[in-house]
Amino acid sequence: MIIWLASYPKSGNTWVRSMIAALIHSNDGVFNFELLKNIQQFPEKKFFKDIINDFSNFNEIKQNWIEAQERINLNNKINLFKTHQGKYTVGEHNFTNNDNTLGVIYVVRDPRNLIKSISNHFTLDLEKSYHFLTSSEIIGNGKSWSERQDGMYNLLGRWNDHYRSWTRVKDNLLLVKYENLILDPKNELLKIIKFLKQFINFETNENKNNKILETTSFENLKSMENKGLFKENVLNKETKSKVDFFHLGPENNWQNLLDKKMAEDIEKKFKNEMKELEYID
Numbered sequence: 001m002i003i004w005l006a007s008y009p010k011s012g013n014t015w016v017r018s019m020i021a022a023l024i025h026s027n028d029g030v031f032n033f034e035l036l037k038n039i040q041q042f043p044e045k046k047f048f049k050d051i052i053n054d055f056s057n058f059n060e061i062k063q064n065w066i067e068a069q070e071r072i073n074l075n076n077k078i079n080l081f082k083t084h085q086g087k088y089t090v091g092e093h094n095f096t097n098n099d100n101t102l103g104v105i106y107v108v109r110d111p112r113n114l115i116k117s118i119s120n121h122f123t124l125d126l127e128k129s130y131h132f133l134t135s136s137e138i139i140g141n142g143k144s145w146s147e148r149q150d151g152m153y154n155l156l157g158r159w160n161d162h163y164r165s166w167t168r169v170k171d172n173l174l175l176v177k178y179e180n181l182i183l184d185p186k187n188e189l190l191k192i193i194k195f196l197k198q199f200i201n202f203e204t205n206e207n208k209n210n211k212i213l214e215t216t217s218f219e220n221l222k223s224m225e226n227k228g229l230f231k232e233n234v235l236n237k238e239t240k241s242k243v244d245f246f247h248l249g250p251e252n253n254w255q256n257l258l259d260k261k262m263a264e265d266i267e268k269k270f271k272n273e274m275k276e277l278e279y280i281d
Contacts, residue, residue, distance in 0.1 A: 001100060013084070029210070042083050106173065108163060108177055110178070110277075115129045
C-alpha cells in the first residue's frame, strides 16, 4: 500500500523526502540526491503504461488513477510516493482510496511565504503567483490543474482546498509544517520516524539521525544543487535555463516581499485554515 508524501508545490516536500530517503534507504544517514529515486512521484506516465492512450485527455487520466495505484500495490510492499496532486474526487473518480492508501505525510507552508517561491519556480510575477494560489485556471468541478514536465496533469486547486483534501481524514495522518522544519528540524525528524515506524521496519539511532539532519540541511541541499547534483530542476520559461530549486528557504520572509494588501487578501481568503495552522491569530 501507499504512504503519500503530499503537499502544495514549494512547501518543503523535497526537503522532507530527502530526510525520509536518508532515513530508510541509507545505513548511515548520509543523504545524496540519488536516494530520491527510491521515493518516486505520482502521477507519472510510467505508472499508466498500457492503461492510457492519450495523456492529453484528462478524463482518461482521472478514470485510471485507482487502477494505476492498484498495479503499483501488486508488489505487496509499502510504497512511498511524493505527490502534489490534491486528494480530490472528480465526478465519480477519486484520486486515491482506502484500499490503496496506508498513510499520509502532509507538508504545509504559510501561503504568504509560498508566493515568492512559486513566483521563482514557475517564472511568474507576484500577482500571477497570488492568482495561482487563490484561483488558478479552473476546469470542471471547480478544481485547477497544472501540467508537469512529463505531460501528466496534477490537480492542485486553491491552497486551502488542497490542504483540506489531504487533512480532512485524521487517521494515519502526520502534518509537517515547513516553519517547524526550519525552527526545529530534529523534532520534526523524530515525529516522522515515529509515524513511519508504524508501517515500516528500519534502523535508526542518534548518530544516524544527526547525519540526516546535517546532510539534509537547507544549506547542504543548496550546496549540492549548486554542484549540479540535483536533477529535478524545472526550466525558466523565458531563458530556458535551470531554475534554482532550493532558492530562498529560511530567508523567504513574506513581510519583506509582499505588499500589505496582498498579504491581507491571502489572510482573508484562507482565514479558517491559517487560524487552524496558527499562521494568524
